[in-house]
Amino acid sequence: MSTLEDRYRRLLAWYPADHRSDHEQEMLGVLLAGARPDQVRPSIADTFDLLRGAVRVRLRRAVSAPDAPGWPAATAIAGFLATLLLVADGLRFAVEMPLAVSQFADTRAHTSFSLPHLLAFYFGPAPYWLAWLTIAVLAWRGARRPATLAACAVTTAQLLLALYGTGTTMWGSAYSAVLANISLPLALVVTASLLASPGPRRGAELLGRRAILGAAATAAVLVALTTSPLFGLFFPEPSFPATPESLHAFLSRAHWWSVLRLAVLLMAAVLLLVVLARTYQGRRACALLAIPAAPVIAKCVEAAAAGTIDGSAGVSRLLIDGLIGFALVMLCVRLAELPSRNRTGNRERHPA
Numbered sequence: 001m002s003t004l005e006d007r008y009r010r011l012l013a014w015y016p017a018d019h020r021s022d023h024e025q026e027m028l029g030v031l032l033a034g035a036r037p038d039q040v041r042p043s044i045a046d047t048f049d050l051l052r053g054a055v056r057v058r059l060r061r062a063v064s065a066p067d068a069p070g071w072p073a074a075t076a077i078a079g080f081l082a083t084l085l086l087v088a089d090g091l092r093f094a095v096e097m098p099l100a101v102s103q104f105a106d107t108r109a110h111t112s113f114s115l116p117h118l119l120a121f122y123f124g125p126a127p128y129w130l131a132w133l134t135i136a137v138l139a140w141r142g143a144r145r146p147a148t149l150a151a152c153a154v155t156t157a158q159l160l161l162a163l164y165g166t167g168t169t170m171w172g173s174a175y176s177a178v179l180a181n182i183s184l185p186l187a188l189v190v191t192a193s194l195l196a197s198p199g200p201r202r203g204a205e206l207l208g209r210r211a212i213l214g215a216a217a218t219a220a221v222l223v224a225l226t227t228s229p230l231f232g233l234f235f236p237e238p239s240f241p242a243t244p245e246s247l248h249a250f251l252s253r254a255h256w257w258s259v260l261r262l263a264v265l266l267m268a269a270v271l272l273l274v275v276l277a278r279t280y281q282g283r284r285a286c287a288l289l290a291i292p293a294a295p296v297i298a299k300c301v302e303a304a305a306a307g308t309i310d311g312s313a314g315v316s317r318l319l320i321d322g323l324i325g326f327a328l329v330m331l332c333v334r335l336a337e338l339p340s341r342n343r344t345g346n347r348e349r350h351p352a
Helices: 004-012 017-033 044-062 070-095 097-110 115-123 126-140 144-164 170-179 183-196 200-207 209-224 228-234 244-276 280-306 315-349
Strands: none
Touching: 004 017, 004 044, 070 097, 070 126, 070 183, 070 200, 070 209, 070 280, 097 115, 126 144, 126 183, 126 200, 144 183, 144 315, 183 200, 183 280, 183 315, 200 209, 209 244, 228 244, 244 280, 280 315
16 A cells, blocks of 8 residues: 555656655655645645646756757758758749749730839749859858858848848738748758858768658658649649639649648658657757748648648748747757656766
């Protein structure tokens, strides 16, 4: 039959092992001294206080400053994967170029919009993707300084233009839609990798060839699901003249595109966790990659829930979602690492 001391010990087991080693006997003595003579179970107040204290101790450790040595390698890995996604997204832009040319010609012929505005709307990101392709080549060839300077310049320009696009004018919104997307947090991760780590090339070396091939295939699938030609292949637009019934049927079918993209994105995130979570720096790379991944997942969830084909997000929303994603993943990482740290601490305190 369990005694009051046994029940208190079960509650104290929620505390980290090293904390119990230092304070368990003292806490147990205080609890037993304050108990009634006939008490056989911990009071509700004591139970609540003990559990609250255990949660506070674990959270305080989880959000404490991480060990520094693993972060440069983690930033290098995240920088390489972010560079890969940026290059893949640039290929998506190249695939959609014929459609953009057709739409540009049609809009130019049937509207009074000025040529500079149309060029900026349909082809504005072209210099941006060419710049990132150049940066990727420079980083891979070891030209660290030129790649870093170019990345800082391109990322700063994109951030300023995207902020400008938060204005109320129609063309300002167009600039925001073009530049305030996943490419912005990806660019921030790559720039941080070039500034604060051995660089994306070192990240590729740490990953290994098999992981690189898997990441390239995953990036290709993710980018393919955002291309207009593939969407049109599965969901052809209603023939002209469109009726309300045909438009409704088209939107009902196209809604499943958002659901499919969300499912594939979540599968990719799980695969990434499986591959990277085995190492110290890999787990921190997952947290860094949550900065671009969290806004995309949130956007796809909103689109799937609202029954729309796509969603939208401003610069502030991108950054806030990214920081929340980083904080949540990093919190999970720190909580998952506590048992191993406790075992290490016990070995140091009680050597064989």
